[in-house]
Each structure stands twice: as C-alpha cells, then as structure tokens.
Amino acid sequence: MKNNIDCIAMKRRGSLRVHHRLKGMSLEEQLEYWNGRNVAFRRQQEALKAGKPRRRWTMKRGVAKK
Numbered sequence: 001m002k003n004n005i006d007c008i009a010m011k012r013r014g015s016l017r018v019h020h021r022l023k024g025m026s027l028e029e030q031l032e033y034w035n036g037r038n039v040a041f042r043r044q045q046e047a048l049k050a051g052k053p054r055r056r057w058t059m060k061r062g063v064a065k066k
Contacts, residue, residue: 022030
C-alpha cells in the first residue's frame with residue numbers, strides 16, 4: 001500500500017495556520033495564545049490517559065473552547 005502523505009506540505013500548512021493566527025498579535029497576546037494551547041493540550045492528554053474519547057479542542061486567540 002502506497003503512503004500518499006506529504007509530511008513536508010502538512011508541516012508547512014500547519015506553520016502557515018499558526019502564522020496567520022499570530023499575525024498582528026503583541027508579544028503578550030502570543031504568550032496568552034501559547035499558554036492557552038498548552039492548557040488545551042494537557043486537558044486532551046489527561047482525557048486520553050483516563051480512557052475518555054478524543055474531543056477536538058479548538059482555540060481562538062488563546063481561549064480554550066470545548
């Protein structure tokens with residue numbers, strides 16, 4: 001079976017998405033965004049460890065949403 005995943009293109013798309021989200025933000029806003037992403041990631045990791053089904057954690061300007 002052939003693997004058609006283009007890892008480089010996937011990384012670049014992800015980097016571009018983050019760039020667009022952070023564009024125009026001050027340093028404090030960027031830190032708030034990354035702290036919020038960290039919180040969302042840790043919640044997701046804890047849920048996975050507890051055997052709960054995976055939920056999609058989304059963020060908008062550093063505010064975690066369920």
